[in-house]
Amino acid sequence: MNDTPLEAARTYTRGLIFPASKEQVLDVVERNGAPRDVVEIIHARPITKFASPADLMVILRQEGPRGSGAAGW
Numbered sequence: 001m002n003d004t005p006l007e008a009a010r011t012y013t014r015g016l017i018f019p020a021s022k023e024q025v026l027d028v029v030e031r032n033g034a035p036r037d038v039v040e041i042i043h044a045r046p047i048t049k050f051a052s053p054a055d056l057m058v059i060l061r062q063e064g065p066r067g068s069g070a071a072g073w
Contacts, residue, residue: 005060008038009053019051 012034016025026042041063042056050056 005057008034008060009057012038013053013056018053019049022048022050025050025056 012029012032013025014028014032016028020028022042022045026039029042030039038060041060045059045063047055047059
């Protein structure tokens with residue numbers, strides 16, 4: 001995954017109206033072609049509601065791409 005957390009949050013949530021449930025976020029990011037890493041990160045987190053794309057950006061930044069740690073961003 002080459003997107004920064006901000007790019008991923010903007011790109012893969014296109015068309016999503018916030019606040020949104022975790023299920024809504026997963027549905028939209030999958031439909032918008034998010035890499036499996038992004039989907040897995042969202043799915044694994046205990047958060048159930050996203051107030052804004054910034055909420056998604058925070059968890060993506062904390063997690064980083066799978067297997068690379070935060071330095072991978």
